[in-house]
Amino acid sequence: MSKRKPSGQPGRATIRDVAARAGVSVATVSRVLSSNYHVSEELRGRVMTAVRELDYVTNAHARSLSGTGRNIVGILLDDMTGAAFAHVARGVEEEASARGWLSMVCATNSDPERELELVNLMRQQGAAAVFLLGGTYDLDEYRLRMARFARSLDAAGSRLVLCGRPPLDDDVPATVIEYDNERGAYAMTGHLLSSGHRRILIMPGPEGFTTAEGRLAGYRQALAEHGVPFDPELVMRPTFVDTVGRHAIRKALQDGLRFTAVFCATDIVAAGVLDGLREAGLSVPEDVSVVGFDDIPLASYLWPPLTTVHVPYEEMGRVAMRLVADPRRDAAEHHVVMGTHLVVRRSVLPVRRPDGPA
Amino acid sequence: MSKRKPSGQPGRATIRDVAARAGVSVATVSRVLSSNYHVSEELRGRVMTAVRELDYVTNAHARSLSGTGRNIVGILLDDMTGAAFAHVARGVEEEASARGWLSMVCATNSDPERELELVNLMRQQGAAAVFLLGGTYDLDEYRLRMARFARSLDAAGSRLVLCGRPPLDDDVPATVIEYDNERGAYAMTGHLLSSGHRRILIMPGPEGFTTAEGRLAGYRQALAEHGVPFDPELVMRPTFVDTVGRHAIRKALQDGLRFTAVFCATDIVAAGVLDGLREAGLSVPEDVSVVGFDDIPLASYLWPPLTTVHVPYEEMGRVAMRLVADPRRDAAEHHVVMGTHLVVRRSVLPVRRPDGPA
């Protein structure tokens, strides 16, 4: 072990220890370890032995400091246990580790303060890229914050990557991977309409939240094209949480709202709605049709298996990471919109009683 | 920007740039930033301005090198999208970030090679602790590998933490957080037995896998205590995957196996079994009772809501992290077994036809 002033990690062997033990210079040790330079078999052997005996691993911080060092990427999401974004994270991680890059996943708990902290943390780490996952409230304040992030990162040769949120202004140096939220909702609403549904309760998610607004827009567009008037009463706004799905549907029923189908913001909300409906003695899809959005694994386990909109979350993560690792010069390539598609399962039936079950 | 030899991160401002701009020494800048030393208002102001103008953040690597620097922990799991261990990871992350520690989550894909790589990666990072999440095959080779990990980490002042796996030998410096797998399975089997079930199909998971063996042991013990003979035919071993749950139950039915209840290794497997049963025209719990293990959110969304064994995953993560952060001197405290308990929902009914539905 080192005889020098002990560092933070007590007893961690350093390159000096290895050099001493092998009777060579640190330069030689460095050379055999990075094997990018020719060293005699003799010395290489002695060095490797010393490495093994000392159980030496190189110090990543020293390495980064001297300019070499592994790339790292930061993945920031609201909550690690959310299925949808866990898949994005997995996609990023896979593609990153395939390149020998390291990823750090951190949870923001939807707290802008914490998000700022984490972005700065990533800057401190010299992260090659910082991924922000998931929708957001699209406020001026938010766009300003992102623009600042983007420029700070960019100035340090890093990159801000937005996954599942809309693009910023053109002059902001960021990479954006969206999915076609609006068209997905449009397709789904169309599907419901062609099954004869006219009164479709929608729970798009909170007002001002990007994904919610996109889904609502798709819904309205489909209605319009089918000549069905939009009824604001049919828009309910529970948050994305399941229990709220259950509560919301309960309330809708109590209020005597008429509807034949429910379009939920996420599969999780749909799960709650399914429960609430069952509790009220209603059958899905016989009495009411229910559909979701996301197509997380849960969707196919529900009963009935949920008709939903598939979002290629994992693929988004992969594509995003590739865009960062194999940079495109063309700015246009830094904004990609992934397709979504309908997954028809068994939670929708043609309408029977146009006025709904209640 | 720095006029010195450009480093890996082009254009990243350094403490020197800040010092120059503020017209003070680097020592002063360091002092105002770590605010642990008194600096005149005058200079502090100039420094802060320079920091803001340059959008400066400190370099985490340099910081670590010089002995200060944030603690980091590594969280290694098979797959980020698995609900159970995502919750453990969340627990660790929460408790870590509450202390200003950083966590890096990486996926091993159940590959020992990759696991080794990652553990070394964490050593290189100077991780204060490395968490290994989830069950494992308890082979000699495995125990050896872990012992080596533990000692390497220990030698560098770090700590190996095993979550959800059995302890290693007493002389191995590791912290272990288990949950009471066996007793959980025992309680569940007892529950089924007291409902009159005698022929309980069990899908414990792969042979030699720690969690699987524990669950099977609990099952056998309960049977024995109720004087019900153990029938090896009733042990099926699909892997933990859902489609396999479906396939397995299908096969059991085809083979004309007699059973009135199915005890699944995980809630996910149970979801597959539920599907398979439904597909065969059987009702749960009227024709067959089905139970799971884990109590991930999915369990309550299934139909019928799944009776299962609750494992306090998130709490395990928290406790584990606390054990690392607030180290106990007593070795005994480095092995904790968390309790599990039955969650009774609606997938079990007293038996009607003792020979099963088939």
Add this chain to the structure above:
DNA sequence: TTGAAAGCGATACCAG
């Protein structure tokens, strides 16, 4: 082929 030494960026000790 090998070694000595100058950085990389930040901290903290020692002077003044």
Add this chain to the structure above:
DNA sequence: CTGGTATCGCTTTCAA
């Protein structure tokens, strides 16, 4: 209170 400077561990010229 402030500034110079040695130091952390490693990589990489530059000489030998």
